[in-house]
Amino acid sequence: MRSKSKQISLQKIISTRDAFGEELVELGRKHKEVVVLDADLSKATRTCWFAKEFPDRFFDMGISEQDMLGTAAGLSLCDKIPIVSTFAIFATAKAFDQIRNTIAYPRINVKIIATHGGITIGADGASHQPIEHITLMRVIPNMTIIVPADGIEAKTALKYAVEKVKGPVFIVVGRDPTPVIFSDDHQFDFRHGEVLKEGKDVAIIAAGIMVEKALRAGEKLGERGINACIVNIHTIKPIDKELIIKIARKVG
Secondary structure: OEEOOOOOOOOOEEOHHHHHHHHHHHHHHHOOOEEEEEOOOHHHHOOHHHHHHOHHHEEEOOOOHHHHHHHHHHHHHOOOEEEEEEEHHHHHHHOHHHHHHHHHOOOOOOEEEEEOOOOOOHHHOHHHOOOOHHHHHHOOOOOEEEOOOOHHHHHHHHHHHHHHOOOOEEEEOOOOOEEOOOOOOOOOOOOOOEEEEOOOOEEEEEOOOHHHHHHHHHHHHHHOOOOEEEEEOOEEEOOOHHHHHHHHHHHO
């Protein structure tokens, strides 16, 4: 656990999917074994930026999510580092069997970047608004799940998944631009949650785009004399249960 209490600037905005797309290109330059697969959504998922620079290492599988995940598993067994991206609803609902049996159970080194998670993609309609994607991935053994709070954390999470985790990783990124919370040199520890603001009266534990909203809620509560502890629980699995218990005891 790392702890801090400071005023965080929320002036710059960038979508976490844009940050993912930018970092993907950087990782492609650094690691020749990185390959990217998409399911006919490369413009929306921002994998098109990787495809433009590394066309021989990009595979558009078409609207065939099951094939995409199975192919990614095969590429991993050929010493590649496959990064797979599609909308969160399609990655989890359409390809659950392939993720469960072909990737997670045998601990295959595939990174799944699920974009357009949650209900913030309102214009795309209810069929594209997943509210169960994290739940589905949590019940699968051997899966690491990260939900970045901003663009800086999204880039760091992808780098961490590629360079530090030998096995499946599920990262959720969003479509809409969101405020940047962290500085470029911010140090993340994805093994532990992070206290962004100390407090003794109440705790708000959040992940993803809700972290910025939690910080704003903390400011509002402060105006009412309520001292709120704000926690970024970026890693959903394995979750930092020790930190959660510690903070629950602290705030009662």
